[in-house]
Amino acid sequence: MxxxxxxxxxxxxxxxxxxxxxxxxxxxxxxxxxxxxxxxxxxxxxxxxxxxxxxxxxxxxxxxxxxxxxxxxxxxxxxxxxxxxxxxxxxxxxxxxxxxxPWSPGPEDDWRSVRSLAEAAGTVRRLGSRVLLTTGRQGLHHFAGIDHVWFLVRTVDAPEPPLPPHTTTLSARGPFDADAERELLRNNDIDLLVSKNSGGTMTEGKLVAARDLGVPVVMVEQxxxxxxxxxxxxxxxxxxxxxxxxxxxxxxxxx
Missing domain, CATH: 3.40.50.720 (NAD(P)-binding Rossmann-like Domain)
Structure with missing residues (x-):
C-alpha cells in the first residue's frame, strides 16, 4: 500500500x-x-x-x-x-x-505574558504610546478601539478594517534579522512590541532588538x-x- x-x-x-x-x-x-x-x-x-x-x-x-x-x-x-x-x-x-x-524570556527581557489578543489589547492601553504590532491580520479588531496609541502594524498581506484610528501598515515577509529590527524600532520610536509566541528563528530578531533597546514586549502565549x-x-x-x-x-x- x-x-x-x-x-x-x-x-x-x-x-x-x-x-x-x-x-x-x-x-x-x-x-x-x-x-x-x-x-x-x-x-x-x-x-x-x-x-x-x-x-x-x-x-x-x-x-x-x-x-x-x-x-x-x-x-x-x-x-x-x-x-x-x-x-x-x-x-x-x-x-x-x-x-x-515557544520562545522563552531571558534575564534581560521585559516581557508581559498574556493569554489572548484581547488581553494584549488591554495591556497596550496601559503601557504603549508607539507600538509595533506583529500578531498577523487575524484579530486586529481587538485593538481597533484604542485611540490614544499609534500603531505600526506589520503583516505579510495588507490588513483589512477595523484597525486602530492611528495606524501605519507595513507589508513584509520574514525572516527579519536583529539589525534591521533594531533600525525599525529606532526609526519609529517604538516603545512597545506586541507579538505572538510563535517560536522559531524567522521572526526572533524583533525580540533581540527589543531586548537590546530596552523595549517591553507584550507576548501572547501559545x-x-x-x-x-x-x-x-x-x-x-x-x-x-x-x-x-x-x-x-x-x-x-x-x-
Missing amino acids: ETRILVLGGTAQARRLAEQLTELGVSVVSSLAGRVRDPKLPAGEVRVGGFGGAQGLGEYLSREGITAVVDATHPFAAGISANAVVAARERGVELLVLRRP PPPPRAPVVSGVEEALEWLRRRIGPFTRDNAGG
Whole structure:
C-alpha cells in the first residue's frame, strides 16, 4: 500500500518536512489555509483552502487514502488542529503534531505574558504610546478601539478594517534579522512590541532588538497543543513516521 502523508502546513517547518518526504519518494500533500495571497509553496502536491470542519477533513482522509497526518500549522491555528484530532481518530489515521518550541524570556527581557489578543489589547492601553504590532491580520479588531496609541502594524498581506484610528501598515515577509529590527524600532520610536509566541528563528530578531533597546514586549502565549504526539523538529517527525508507518521504501512510498 502506498504511503501518503498529509501535511497541514503554512510554516517553514512544514515546507522542510514536505521537501524531505518528497526527496525520499513519499507521496505528500501539503494543505494551506489560503489566508496569505502569495504563499511560499512546498514541494509535492499542494491544496489550498479549508476542509469543512472535522467531518470534511475525515472524508478527505478516507477519499485520498491518507496514511498519516502531520499537523505542522502555526501554533495559534487552534481550529484546524482540533479538527485534525477528531478526524484522525474517527478515521483511524496516525496523527503527529510538529510544533516548534515557544520562545522563552531571558534575564534581560521585559516581557508581559498574556493569554489572548484581547488581553494584549488591554495591556497596550496601559503601557504603549508607539507600538509595533506583529500578531498577523487575524484579530486586529481587538485593538481597533484604542485611540490614544499609534500603531505600526506589520503583516505579510495588507490588513483589512477595523484597525486602530492611528495606524501605519507595513507589508513584509520574514525572516527579519536583529539589525534591521533594531533600525525599525529606532526609526519609529517604538516603545512597545506586541507579538505572538510563535517560536522559531524567522521572526526572533524583533525580540533581540527589543531586548537590546530596552523595549517591553507584550507576548501572547501559545495555546496548549492538541492531544496527540508532539515533536519539535523535522528530523524527529521523520523518525516518528518511520516508527509508526514503517520505513520509506520505494515499494510503500510509491516511488
